[in-house]
Amino acid sequence: MPPHCPAQIIDDVFRMNEITARREMVAARGVKVTFGAVKALDGADLVIHCGECVGLVGHNGAGKSTIVNVINGSLNPHAGEVSYGGATAQHGISTARAKGVRCVFQELSLCPNLTVNENARVMHAELAGWNWRTRAVALVKQQLGEIFPGHGIDCDSTIDDLSIAERQMVEIAISFAGLNEKPKLVILDEPTSSLDAGLAAQLMAYIRKFVGEGGSVLLISHILGEILSTSDRIVVMKDGRVVADRSASEFSTRSLVEAMGNVVREQEWQRAVDKRDGAPVLAMPPRRGHGLAFQAHRGEMIGLAGLAGHGQTETLLDLYLSRNSNWWPARRKDIAFVAGDRSLNGIFPLWSILNNLSIASLGDISSRSIVDHDREGVLGNGWKKRIEIRTPDMENRILSLSGGNQQKVLFARALATTARIVLMDDPMRGVDVGTKQEVYDILRSEAATGRTFIWYSTEMDEIRLCDRVYVFREGAIVAELAGDEITEKNVLEASFSAGEAA
């Protein structure tokens, strides 16, 4: 999209005045959603009127996806109300769909084993009866041609056979298509993440056309240029709340980034002096041939930042595999891994705390392949004291601990090994603040003894604990920040690209 020309700005202002008089399409007011101890939404308000495109921005965990899920009916808010077209209705997926809400999700939400027209059938229940295939093909073809002229996608091919960009195009087209009636609100969550600049521009042009015809669009994107040029109004979220809600013309890239960030908090710890001396203990060339290279030195605490899912976890896995064969594990491991999803790939739920802790160091505490229970007990008690695992007996089941304490056991599992490098995949999800502080202290003292930590975190406070930070965007490292450069503003600026889609 070209930058606003004067005529368009006047047009925009005119439209803005009109909006106040417009009907609301969806209104979510005072919505609260909590997952365990985490407040995902803390009284957020989001109103979308007919005939406007609302841009929604915010950093990880700001609550963007959660509010989208509330609006499309798949999440029930714990407080607050959601109304469609001014009337409060029953909440649920089918209600939202009946009111004309369609959603394009960030992760692919088509059935990969079905063809394009079959996916249209799944998404559009009204394509019933004989001969639906022909009608489905016609519907998708027409819509694809309208949004992405000259696309060249065969509607009879299986989704599996399409490229990622083509899949995204199909999904967008299916969501905008309507057999009997057009959708009223289309929610696009990172719709251009795998489209090239040309296709992204076509989509943005179509969004303007769709909005001009009276439809509404909620646009979520990490490319601020898109948001600024396409939206009428921009809503900025932070910590489960809406912190700014103004007309797009009042924002610039700079002011958007500032709105997403915090007022600078004072730093209550002292960073160590630059530890980059000697050869790196771990290094990796730029991922997929672009971006910056990765390097880690002895005793460093390195943060991997950026929006969730932009290649941080993959980088950790690559780093791990660079020292460990995929199917013949090394005997002496020099890398330990702290998993992020505790229940999925962290704990052994049926085992005792002690067994969960000692599993990674069984080689060190056994002689002739027999585990020495005395040494295991000593190891367990030592760590129990050091990191204060709150349990009367290390033989208790791991599930008897709180989530935070389970996480401490996982940390102890990694730290008890002889590994000199510890990889952490956002391990602090859903851990209370007190426990976090304790773990931070342990990490810092361990780093002082020469251990290297590589830490992917979605929380800004944790990123600011690190000595050096790599910011990820679209699978590659796009910025390296060290020492005092590590501020929320710098990280945000690097994770949201200002220009068009790369």
Add this chain to the structure above:
Amino acid sequence: MKISSGTIRLIIPAASLALLLAAVFYMQPRAMSYTGLNLLFNLAVPIALATVAQMLIMAVNDLDLSMGAFVSFCACVTATFLQASPAIGVLIFLGAIAAYAVIGVVIHVRELPSIVVTLGMSFVWGGLAVLMLPSPGGEAPIWARWLMTSRPPFVPMAIVASIVIAAVTHFVIMRSSVGVLIRGIGGNVRSVERAGWSVIRIRAGTYALAGFFAVLSGITLVGLTTSADANIALRYTLLSIAGVILGGGEFVGGKVSPIGAVIGALTLTLAGSFLSFMRISPDWQIGAQGAILIVVLALRLFLNRLEKREKGR
């Protein structure tokens, strides 16, 4: 022209069947006749039906380990109740199909692994079968016997039945809306859910449909064997899974092929005859059958990898 991945998936099973058939004809030219073909493929009909039932379950990312026991149970019902008092027999079958739907609902609602639930159910079906027929016996209903021994002109019954089964299930699973939804659940449950469908109803329906095909399998089996036994079809559990996989299906992801499944069942049946013609002692036959399976699956993995590399470029 670009060949779709579905077609590629069908090539291997079809080619293996053709190759096996050619080998059998080479060794025993007399098999190349109406009677010969009928004898070769007779037992394939119930296996094909059981394979289609298993394929339905696998299309929604589950696995049915009670297939053999359930087909045995159906065979026992056919040889006793359905033969003596058809009304009660039909009622029992309807109840069994409803039970399958309930199993589907339980698996979905309680988020249980289907393997565990169906393994448990296999003992239930087995026990019921033993209660009905403690010792081998019973009698096939006349119409079932007539159906399975009828001699249509030119093409033997076994072939006609296989083609009909393949055509009907292909239409239901691959062409109809219901089939799209069933496979959609296998491909991406959340997507189907978000589009506003009731996944629980689709799952229950899928299980009921699978139960229906398993019932047909039991009936046709008795039509061939004339009597039943509580353990008559126990090996169908693994045969049906092998048939689906041989026919190009996958354990997860909703990638199934009804035509492939029927071809897979035919291939498995033929493999047994082929080994007999080779004069391999029965002691070694099961192992040799496994070897054939491994060769075909290895071929498919190889093709998949080629396809992936093609796409990566």
